Amino acid sequence: MSLFDPISAPGCGCDAAHPRLASVPVALTNALACVPPVTRTEILPLHLAMGRVLSAPVHVQTDLPRFDCAAMDGYAMRFDDASLGTLPLCGVAAAGQAPDTLRPGTVMRIFTGAPLPHGADTVVMQENTETAAKDIVLARKPVKGSHIRRRGEDQRTGGLLIEARHRLDALSIGNCASAGVGRVQVLCRPKVSILVTGDELTAPGTRLTEAAIWDVNGPMIQAALTAAGCDVVDLIRLPDDPDLLCAALFKLARRNDMIVTSGGASVGDRDHLSGALKNLGAQVHVSGIAVKPGKPTTVASISGTPLLALPGNPLAAFTMWQVFGRAMTARLSGARSEQAVCRHIRITQSLRHTPGRCEFRPARIAGYGPDGIEYATCSNATHSARLSQALTADGFVLLPAECDGLSQGDMAEFLPFQ
Structure with missing residues (x-):
């Protein structure tokens, strides 16, 4: 393998070894193809929009910066006055104050971010000056126009700031704030339910009977879905009962954008997912993957609602979530491709x-x-x-x-x- 080989997806080259099982790239393609992005939208205040996906682009509300301003502390002056060498100090320009007019032949104390006084065209760094009574002595001749942030040099009014389908993070929210955007239109969080099966499973922290174990995958998947920006509607634990499983899947498919299950996806006598999907008329897109761990992983659609069936073994479930769950929920949320990059x-x-x-x-x-x-x-x-x-x-x-x-x-x- 060369360092310059392209790596665009978690590929594995396993088609030939298991021709009846899908390779990871093929399975991932099939899984994503059955996930329809949510289209419901809402408008949120900017401070509540962290992690949300934009449904409409954000445009700049004003020039950035809004006016010519000082890029550092120093003295505002006319460049043509630099030849005088010594200039009287007249006034102060501070951030948040309307700019005054600079009289010819003088300088004005100015602080970072302050509007440039009318008539000034240069800011000289305070380190390049010496003070003498109420005069300023220029230690060296400045460069005309130096240390000034020009109006609109960052963004122009009406310009595109952030495209739709971008997931907002702290940096993008900061940019929205700087552009004067106080509310954003976002896609609603996908509604996802979790269904874990197993006679032996019980909620973590409860008293265990002799043959019981605590449910690991339910809380783990719930945390992963929350981190992915989904609303977890239900976390349901069921015994290994085919009728209960079929009824639960039918109900969950009607009120969710996606279902994630754990357990029951293999081929043992107590694994009932395959039969339930068949009874519900589900369309199976992936049925087993040539991968370790996670071979039983299944992807299906029940009345158009995608289902990701993870293995019951915790590390296998975690692994397949990282490879498939992340990509599927990113697509479900309407975000631009967020497939993991190797x-x-x-x-x-x-x-x-x-x-x-x-x-x-x-x-x-x-x-x-x-x-x-x-x-x-x-x-x-x-x-x-x-x-x-x-x-x-x-x-x-x-x-x-x-x-x-x-x-x-x-x-x-x-x-x-x-």
């Missing part, structure tokens, strides 16, 4: 891999090598039930399906966590 790293140790399926293995960035490329370290194997493997990791190292391992110092693709 980058190249080197690995610190030799890794063994069984050819057949590509593998996303949790890895931690360990620093930089002498060539300036990041090095990552990871465990010798991936255990789909051990979520703690990812706790100290920064992302995944991708082991291609066809390889039987990587040697120390080899280049690899790295997919950072959200």
Whole structure:
């Protein structure tokens, strides 16, 4: 692998090894194709718009800066007066005050951001002057027009500031504020429900019976959906009952923009998702992926509502969320493409891999090598039930399906966590 190889998606090269299972790139394409972006809109005050997706572009309300102003503390003057050498000080220009008129042959004290006095065309830095009583001595001749922020040099009234489908962050909100925009039109948050199945599952923090375990995936998926800008409508836990599952999916599809499930997607006797989707007349877009962990991952549509079915094992669920959930919810929210972007790293140790399926293995960035490329370290194997493997990791190292391992110092693709 060359450092200059393009990496545009978490590809894996696993089509040939498992022809009946979709490769990660094919599965991701199919998954995104079934996700219709939300179209509902609302208008919000700017201070409540963090993380929201613009449904309309934002335009500049006024020239930025609104007027010629000082770029630093110093003295406003006429450039033609610089030859006088010594100039009397007359007045002060401060930010927030209307500009006065500068008399010929004088200078005016001016502070950063203050409007340039009428008649002034240059600001001389205070470091390049000396004070003598009420006069200013120029230590050196200034450059005409120096240290002035010109009206409109940043933005012009009516100009496009931010395009639609942009997700607002602190920087973009700051730009909106500087442009005088107090309210923005945004897409409504997608409504998503979570359904986890398993006779053994119970809410974290409750008393466990002998065979019970705490539900890990429900809270984890809820947190991931919230971080992705979705409104979590329901978090439902169901036993392994096909009738209850079918009824719940039917109801959730009618009142949500998307459903995320966990468990029941494999082929065991207690895995009922496939049968429920068939009974509901769902359209299945992805049924199993040539990937480790996360092979049972399924994507379907129930009456047009997309469903992402994650595996029950926590690390597998987390991995497939990072690869599929992030991209699907970004598309659902109406944002511009937010698919995870891989980058190249080197690995610190030799890794063994069984050819057949590509593998996303949790890895931690360990620093930089002498060539300036990041090095990552990871465990010798991936255990789909051990979520703690990812706790100290920064992302995944991708082991291609066809390889039987990587040697120390080899280049690899790295997919950072959200």
